[in-house]
Amino acid sequence: MLKSVNSSSSKAISATLTQAVKDSIQIEKFIYHVIRKESENPSYYDEVGLDKEQKKFFEDRIKEACDGTQFIFTDPDNNTCKADCYSLLLDIKNKFLPISRELTKRFFDAHNRSMNDGVFIVTVISVLISNQRKDLLSFLKVDYSTVYQQKITESAGKKIIYLERIMDSLADNKEALQKWAIIDPSELFAWDVIASQRRSPKDRQDTNKAISDYFRDFLQVGVRETASALTKRAVSETNKWIRSLHDLPADIIRGDYKARAISYFEDTDKFDTKKFIDRVLGPYGSDDMSQEERNQREELRQKHKVLLEGHLAEVGIAGQTFESKPASIPNKSKTNKWTTNTGVTISFKGTLKNNNIEVKKDGNQSIITIRATQLDQE
Secondary structure (H helix, E strand, O other), rough: OOOOOOOOOOOOOOOOHHHHHHHOOOOEEEEEEEOOOOOOOOOOOOOOOOHHHHHHHHHHHHHHHOOOOOEEEOHHHHHHHHHHHHHHHHHHHHHHHHHHHHHHHHHHHHOOOOOOOOOEEEEEEEEEOEEEEEEEEEEEEEEEEEEEEEEEEEEOOOOEEEEEEEEEEEOOOHHHHHEEEEOOOOEEOOOOOOEEEEEOOOHHHHOHHHHHHHHHHHHHEEEEOOHHHHHHHHHHHHHHHHHHHHOOOOOOOHHHHHHHHHHHHHOEEEOHHHHHHHHHHHHOOOOOOOOOHHHHHHHHHHHHHHHHHHHHHHOOOOOOOOOOOOOHHHHHHEEEEOOOOOOOOOEOOOOHHHHEEEEEOOOOOOEEOOOOOOOOOO
């Protein structure tokens, strides 16, 4: 088992990187190697010189990488990415260059050759924690931008411009960054890797889909179950479960389950499995039902309670205690959207009752009643 690198404590820091830690980031070693999809191997370099402005640009990009999704190494005792990163940081002077090449080659081999040409950057960075400098690694995949030179000729009194491709250059803008990661192969932090990629949808954050399959395979990681990840997954798994039910009475709306799951996290500080399930299920009966009907509904509710708890246990959520993070739930998930066969769309957040919406069945038709004190026409 690998021991900690530059770690003075065996207790992992579970919090995300604070702003003070991010601001303390310094590049200690920097190298990149060129990746071209039509080539069999990367083109390797021995040294890259950075001026002060360039160094600050890449330090700023690395700081932004600190806000990605947290991952942990899979099979850590046999994880080649972790082993390489650990070995590099243990002997930076002798191992930095050869291992940076090995990592670049492994990254190159992992992708499906459809990514843009560019460079794979490996850096040793240091952060200030408890007044001590700690070494971490950073990976950045940066696209090339193509540079053309204008050539002007005159023919028959006309000026004609030709564009000649003269080089590929390392783009110095944020959009050029395609993938990025911060790596801690020691036990300093509760996470092993923080990673993200360009234009990753918000609803994929804190999930394995936050980064592409080949980037995740290269890093050999799986998502770390943070409070944000668990909050998001509790809502999505509840929604998945309710959509699988086939015995819901006609007067119970599936979308209300997801709405109540979301409101639970908005109203509480800590997740409790039993309280969550009770809130999600809500009432199954009503005062205008006969006692027999209420008893039948209660039996159905108990059945669903067992099924939901079983599903949450199966996916690893039931029994956990974690801080509620309602802000991590994407707005798209918070919105219910209905569309009728006549093209009318109804969009709302929360339950039907809270939005003064009532739905009744009349044969094969649905009668939708919306009560409002104001109606704006666009």
